[in-house]
Amino acid sequence: MNLTVRHPVRFEGVGLHGGQKVRMTVRAAPRGHGVAFLRTDIGGEAGLIPARHDAVGDTRLCTRLTNLHGASVGTVEHLMAALAGAGISDALVEIDGPEVPIMDGSAREFVRGLGEAGLVDLGGCRPAIRIDRPVEVVQGAKRAALVPADTFSMSFEIDFADPAIGRQSAVLPLSGGAVVEELADCRTFGMLAEVEGLRRAGLTRGGSLKNAIVIDQGRVLNPEGLRRPDEFVRHKMLDAVGDLALAGSPIVGCYEGERAGHEMTNLLLHALFAAPDAWSWTELHAGEGLDLRRARLPRPAHAKPMAV
Template identity: 50%
Template sequence: MQKTLRSRVSFDGTGLHSGCAVRITVSPASANYGIWFRRTDVDTADNLVAARWNQVERTPLCTRLVNDAGVTVSTVEHIMAALAGCGIQNALVELDGPEVPILDGSSAQFVSAFLAAGVVEQAEPAQVLRVLRRVEVTDGEARAVLQPSDIFEIAFDISFSDEAIGTQSKTMSLANGAFVRELCDSRTFCRQADVDKMRAAGLALGGNYRNAVVVDGPRVLSPGGFRHTDEAVRHKMLDALGDLALAGAPLLARYTGDKSGHSLTNTLLRALFADPANYAVETCTPQLAALLPGANLHAADMRLVA
């Protein structure tokens, strides 16, 4: 069945790129509503923005949504990953600024609040998107693939010259609360040299060593270092889940990312939906539901991210 929150939750924070203070409230929504963002600071135009793949405005550093009136919501990937990872299909996300707050750079605070509020089933059956044919897109050395699978799983490979990150690979099924336990606390990361370039370009104005893991060659500059030895690739998997959640329904597929990012994952979704023979929409049976993110979450999972 479809799911939503039992009660609304709010967060206060700062936009990673804008540096602007923002308050965000996530409220329950009726069945078949989907995920929508509302810019409460906009009253001169349509302020509702759908969380859908075809509303994405291509940007290299985050996922930005835009509606027909030109109203945007940036850096949606972490909250979208949290919603998908908790199995929430229906919610209204209201914010009083142009960017979702970065919080600690991961999805953990979103997940913890969602689980504390409670996730409830609704009276309507959920839908799943089953990938039927392999779809692949590339951009230089980067590659992203969706291929048929009876479960939803993500495989990711990254390679950085900075020794603190190096080459990392990870593959995992996202069933049975795996996102909550294994991925949701993994933070965004960057190189100090890239931070300097972004700041010079007027970006990353809200970034600091507490909401991102910053590395410089072999050194980890953020206090406390990594939460996981492979936190970098785990965060790339978190991002991929959030970007794939813009498909509008949970996927039954294997996603493979090799040095891919937000823009390429959106290109992959556009390629998937370009041909109806690539996928099928199915009613989610209890057996299928058990294979999706958000299934079988327990109080112990919440304690891990509290």
Template identity: 50%
Template structure:
């Protein structure tokens, strides 16, 4: 069955790119509502923005969605991943600014709050997108593919010059609490040289070494170092889940990303929906629902990441 959260939960923090302090509240929603954002600071236009693949208008360093009136919300991928990874299918997210708060650069705070408030089961079945045949997009050395699978499996490979990252590969089945246990606390990462260049252009005004993993050659600049030896590739998988959630339904398929990112994942969804023979929307029985992202999350999983 579909889920929403039991009660509203609020977060306050700074946007990575805007540097603006924002207040964001996730509210329960009815069955079939999906995920929507509402800009509470907007009064002269439509303030509702759908969390959907065809509303994505910018994928440079984050995922931004925008409605027909030009109202947008940026950096939505971490909260979207948290909702999917906790099994939340319906929610209204109210926010008083243009960008989701970065917090520690991962989905951890979102996950802990969602799980502490609990979920409410709704009287409607979950429908999933079942991938029927491979769909791929390529751009230069980057490749993203969706192919048939009985559960959502995410596999990712990254390759960076900095020795602190290097080449990393990881794959996970997203059911049975895997996102909560394995991925949700993995932070966004960047190279020191890229930070210097972006700040020179007036970008990442809200970023710091406490809200991202910063590397410089062989050195991890961020105090405390890495949370996982392969934290960068785990974060790429976190981002991929958040961006795939914009499909509007849980995916039963295998996602493979090679040097991919927000742009490639959105292009992949656009390619998928452009080919009606590549997928089908199916009503999930109990066995199928048990294989969806967020299925099987336990309080033990929450306790493990809260420590």
């Protein structure tokens, strides 16, 4: 099925990297529109940015989309994961700044807002990308691959020197609302020792214990601790879901990630579409794929989105 939001829903917050206040509204779009961002502070065609893998211009610590006019919007991955988890195929995302608000560092508040807005079936079967043979990209110890499978699923492994994270792995089926139930509440994370250097580079200026897990020499500094024992690897999986959503259609196949991040997933999509024998079109029918209406919402967030 092809879905969009029934009512517009607005989110307000700060950008993780720039630290600026941002207002963002997700609005309905017609079937075939896809997902696109509109920079309302720019306006017109110059401010319209397609949510596509070939519009990715930067993958340092987030995914940033840029159009041919030079307008950009960053940190799109959590919102894109929420849209994918909700099964939304078409939406216009109006935003008055260069970065999607970080909210609590996960996709939970986006999912709740989309759920409160409600979803509308636009009719028809949704086209999907079926993986017909394995495709992979490798950079040293980093690897990302897509392999044939009957539904969308993911295996992921991370390995960090800090013992608070260490080596974690997870294998999850991610169809039928599982993105919402298994990944949406898992927050971004970083090392305290790296924060000052990142801020001097103009990054993480909006970061705090309210929107990120902060690690320091084996300790989780957030007073509330972790939401899940393996929250770190699950957040990396959430990022991958959002980055894969930039393919423009759901994927029927298994994503395999080893120490992979935004760059590796984007390179993988480029490799996939450069190999026409590696994939083919199929369809997702009613009751298949990712549908928020069939899923259990994550725990309530402290701040609720505002319907407009």
